[in-house]
Amino acid sequence: MNSAPMIAAPDDAVLHSPGLPPPGAATASVTKVPPIALGLLGLQHVLVMYAGAVAVPLIVGRALKLAPDQVAMLVSADLFACGLATLLQSWGLPGVGVRMPVMMGVTFAAVTPMVAMGTNPAIGLTGIYGAVIAAGLFAFLAAPLIGRLLPLFPPVVTGTIILVIGVSLMKVGVNWAAGGIGNPRYGDPLFLAIATFVLGVILAITRFGAGFVNSASVLIGIVVGTIVAAFFGLVDLGHVAAAPWFDVVRPFAFGSPTFDPVSIVTLCIVMIVVMIESTGMFLALAEICADPVDAARLTRGLRGDGLGTVIGGVFNTFPYTSFSQNIGLVGVTGVRTRFVAVVGGVIMLGLGLIPKLAALVEAVPQCVLGGAGLVMFGMVGATGVRILGTVDFSRNRNNLFIVAVSIGFGMIPLVAPSFFKQMPHALHPLLESGILLCALAAVALNLFFNGLAGQGAAREAVRRQAAVSAH
Template identity: 40%
Template sequence: MTRPRSAPHPETNPSRTINRDPDAMPPLSKAIPLGLQHIMAMFAGNVTPPIIIAGVIGAATGETIFLIQVALFVAGVSTLIQTIGMGPIGARLPIVQGTSFGFLPVALPLANAFGLAAVLGASFIAGLLQIVLGAFLKKIRHWFSPVVTGIVVLLIGITLMPVGLNYAAGGVGSPDFASPTNLLLALFVLVVCIAVHQLGRGFVKASSILFGLLAGYLVAIALGMVDFTNLREAAWFAVPRPLQYGMEFHLTAIVGMVLIMFVVGLETIGNISAITTGGAGRPAKDRELSGGVMADGVATSFAAVFNTLPNTAYAQNVGLITLTGVVSRHVVTIGGILLICMGLFPKLGGLVAAMPHAVLGGAGVVMFGMIASAGLKIIQECELDQRAMLIIAVSLSLGIGLPAVEAISETMPGQAGLLLKSGLVPAALAALLLDAILPGKPKRQRGGEDVEAEASKAESNA
């Protein structure tokens, strides 16, 4: 009787080795297009925050081009810190870093009150503290349950929704604010984003925001809504200058940015776990989680030195890894190098800066809504018992109610009103405090290295 051949072991299958092993290197003919795909998926999200902050501080078009340029450059360097690593810093996984939306609800009122220098100073301090957070992550991970993280991510999306709609109307202060042309253009971008996402497959589906922006941009050019004067004046090549806006240190700004840094750090933990689970087929190791959060902190402080907002791991690229199954960190390293190259050419930033606000607003409706949806998905990970419902109720009431009643923040002494104005800081504090003191908190999940240790022990006993 012929003995049936055993199925090939997954570790000896070359394609699966490339897919599941972060250290494997696909051929350059495949790696370069895959790296470019990662950049295409995150590009719109990376350049949107600097455009929004430029509008708040009243930046001239030349300044906006510069802010876009440094955002691309910093994202590339930060991505290499994650994929290549420096000692204990860096997850050494295919993590794409980019400018974080999570800090915007706090950064916008701070920039309006103190200027961009105060936001950068607070970001620099927050990054240093995030490095400490990563170093001691295993001991304090239980502070951040899904209900706490989910509430804050949900509120980030809710807080940014009016920003997206203001841009869809043409930008606050524009002479044609809420004109039919602006609103119809934003609606067109929104429809294209939804249609491409629903009808597209693979890379096209993952880049639906980018396709919507490109379609809206082309329509705006045809309608004569785009002025390329500043693009022609922009340099072809320039090295980003550090400390262009300087740094100022205000306690109110530092407190607000540090609190949001904790939450964004937890987002990074979730993204790393999603990469190893969906791409590598295993839980994340503690050293990967710790190194990833520390790299987030280094990237945030580095971003502050180079005049841009904090950087964090991008969730849309996590979805791309799960979709393609390619978990090689070298592919994303190639993407990081491409980002650095793009950040050295200001004309590219000028091309993006010329985009009408209405185009960006149409895509913002989707992007900011997806952030809120991600928060809901995180909340679903916990059991929605009476304890969790109470935490959600109090936090959402503060997070949504305080911005709606600005008179409360205006009556606060000193600069405390600024922290209440966004609603996000008091909501985050309430969620953390209630989750810590209310009885019946669920036990935290085990880390990936705990699972691996148990698996090794079981194998040795077999």
């Protein structure tokens, strides 16, 4: 991976061109970014992650069949907590935060298990929030120990898990494209046509666009698709008109959290995977920014993930992690100051206080989201494939068995939803999550075939796979 030029202080805002010398070159020139430009760059970070940031509350809210105003509340809460979590990581508190240009958002890894929990009448939405809070506390306390777990998660494991995450989420995107489960017009050719149109817009922008326009292709595709859908009477703005312009995000808006042991264990496993991914992101960002991350700083960053997740549970949203596309954007723009993320976090906080905006997001037709979802969720799976591309399959055929069997376990709930129907009901949130079945199988099989790698090799492997994810 190409690193950005070395600068005197990591918090100086700089821009660079491809022609500048590599890190450590004494002749590397820097250009400071004025406050207005820094604000625009912070907004760019927000726009790049926006579509992905609001996708999880839309998926969970609609899967749980919440009312439109409740789904809008989830979106507002998510944007607000995104801002808080981003400020925790970029600005930092004593002992918390990696203090680098990191934008935080809800992880897709938790979607499938949370939907399984939420659709279980014995657990519901309050059970999700209880599990999120408990998993966040676990992550906060376990942060110093995560480095010791890195050998359990080499690229053959994490690549397989991320691939299964993407494939599992594709089911959501496909159903959105058809109009959404429960829609009496499910599969209407109009829905399919609009989803295809949105997909075409995103692909065209990706092919012919440049710079920021290219980076925001999914968001632009959603906006254009919504405008087209409005001409066919598919956009209902009644809830947008009724929503206030300003309101605060209230803690525990859906009631006091409840704590189900199996759900807690499930999300704790998810948080381990999230923290392994965050470790790689921090290491990759350290290389981009020429700003080393030692063990103490890494622990502060992982505590930021944990505390951000606790905040998510308190403010009616979900587990948080660093967004890889924003780390890639740091390398593209060359702006390596953490204050660009601080500005982005403040913007996200502000957006979370505007219910009318959240209602507008909720009003986007599912067929429009379907076209975008095929790209977003497909890219998650493609990232897993890219990480698996770094794995040695030719000299170590055992890796083929690890991937093959783990994917098979991960597909069970997707292709045979009743497979575990006769198992104890308390285990269903765990057994109905293909992601967690895949993770457990991959870790166990890797230990069986390959044993444990050394700490140094594991750390370097995690850094490499994060570099792949960010680009």
